[in-house]
Amino acid sequence: MRYPTQPDPAPITRHLRAMFGSRLLLAAVHHLPVFDVLSGGPLSLSELSTRLGLAERPAMVLFPALCAMDLLRYDQQSRLAITELGRYVTQSQTPNLRGYTGLEKDDPGVVEMAQLLRHDGPLDAPQGISFVKEGDGPSPMDDTELARKFTLGLAGRAQLLSPIVAANLPKHDGHLLDVAGGTGFYTYEWLLANPNATATLFDRPAVLAVAAELLEQFTSSGRPGADAVKERVTFQPGDMLTDDLPQTDLLLAASLFHDWPTPTCEQLAQRFAAALRPGGEIWVHDSFLDDTLDGPLAATDYSAQLFWATKGRCYSRAEYQSWFKQAGLTPLPAAIPTQLDYGLIGARKG
Numbered sequence: 001m002r003y004p005t006q007p008d009p010a011p012i013t014r015h016l017r018a019m020f021g022s023r024l025l026l027a028a029v030h031h032l033p034v035f036d037v038l039s040g041g042p043l044s045l046s047e048l049s050t051r052l053g054l055a056e057r058p059a060m061v062l063f064p065a066l067c068a069m070d071l072l073r074y075d076q077q078s079r080l081a082i083t084e085l086g087r088y089v090t091q092s093q094t095p096n097l098r099g100y101t102g103l104e105k106d107d108p109g110v111v112e113m114a115q116l117l118r119h120d121g122p123l124d125a126p127q128g129i130s131f132v133k134e135g136d137g138p139s140p141m142d143d144t145e146l147a148r149k150f151t152l153g154l155a156g157r158a159q160l161l162s163p164i165v166a167a168n169l170p171k172h173d174g175h176l177l178d179v180a181g182g183t184g185f186y187t188y189e190w191l192l193a194n195p196n197a198t199a200t201l202f203d204r205p206a207v208l209a210v211a212a213e214l215l216e217q218f219t220s221s222g223r224p225g226a227d228a229v230k231e232r233v234t235f236q237p238g239d240m241l242t243d244d245l246p247q248t249d250l251l252l253a254a255s256l257f258h259d260w261p262t263p264t265c266e267q268l269a270q271r272f273a274a275a276l277r278p279g280g281e282i283w284v285h286d287s288f289l290d291d292t293l294d295g296p297l298a299a300t301d302y303s304a305q306l307f308w309a310t311k312g313r314c315y316s317r318a319e320y321q322s323w324f325k326q327a328g329l330t331p332l333p334a335a336i337p338t339q340l341d342y343g344l345i346g347a348r349k350g
């Protein structure tokens with residue numbers, strides 16, 4: 001079931017994220033240099049990454065994006081090859097567009113993207129990385145002002161998507177654990193749709209302070225049943241990487257895994273599986289790469305944005321399913337689109 005009444009504002013987020021895709025394109029053509037190396041012939045993803053000095057994460061951001069732009073493709077031996085379109089950014093084709101695209105190659109965003117790709121992230125991040133709290137290092141999510149800025153920055157997106165997510169998550173009289181729940185809107189909307197259920201909103205303390213204000217607004221909105229939501233929510237401050245998580249029937253991971261590198265995602269999948277009661281389900285709300293790792297463009301642009309700002313990227317459904325299987329869960333067949341190029345996938349315990 002989709003929430004039928006609102007148009008999908010995805011064109012806005014697509015244009016927003018296209019900026020990061022443009023930076024990838026220009027970094028690949030003028031700084032790395034992907035097209036010069038591949039002019040010698042197709043290479044496997046690992047050979048190409050080695051030749052360019054790219055770690056796994058930047059490779060898994062850049063190559064799917066260049067495929068989605070139709071500049072690269074996988075050949076029958078699963079090697080990356082330049083497409084007919086891609087020839088227009090090689091030196092050997094005359095005429096080509098290298099001079100023209102090169103007019104933008106010194107743009108600060110392009111230069112920074114090339115550095116981030118080479119180093120798999122910033123060389124140093126004195127305030128920490130947005131949306132990430134890991135270990136004892138500084139995190140903007142533990143700074144009162146920055147946590148407010150980042151959390152409120154996601155509020156409109158969460159307000160827009162949460163009724164659709166709530167309508168598509170299972171109905172239940174039990175408990176929902178919204179890990180790294182941010183504003184809490186996904187929890188509040190799900191509780192409104194499930195009047196006998198309870199929920200825990202788990203996040204950093206400075207984030208939960210903002211979520212509590214938003215809950216006040218939500219419960220006093222005058223919507224039928226909204227005032228009764230408050231007594232059914234528990235705020236639990238903590239670190240999802242290290243602290244015990246409460247046992248739950250449903251666990252929501254909304255825009256969560258995409259902030260983290262693969263080994264951390266595997267570790268989180270294990271921790272979340274352990275928090276599920278028998279028969280319990282984890283639901284991921286996120287934007288997914290195709291399992292063929294060559295698109296879609298909306299997800300590869302978003303992956304570039306996440307690569308720029310966090311420790312993560314977009315992952316394919318197959319990547320999620322492999323983490324969940326390793327954690328003893330059974331992936332559910334449904335993949336439910338919501339809006340803004342997001343969707344829901346789930347896995348069950350037992």
Ligand SMILES: C[S@@+](CC[C@H](N)C(=O)[O-])C[C@H]1O[C@@H](n2cnc3c(N)ncnc32)[C@H](O)[C@@H]1O
Pocket residue numbers: 131132133134141154158179180181182183202203204207238239240241253254255256259
């Ligand atoms: C991208 S936001 C997603 C928020 C919300 N789920 C949504 O979709 O709007 C990621 C959230 O993860 C939280 N977070 C990051 N590291 C965390 C940690 N170690 N423990 C708990 N929460 C953490 C951040 O504070 C932030 O609220």
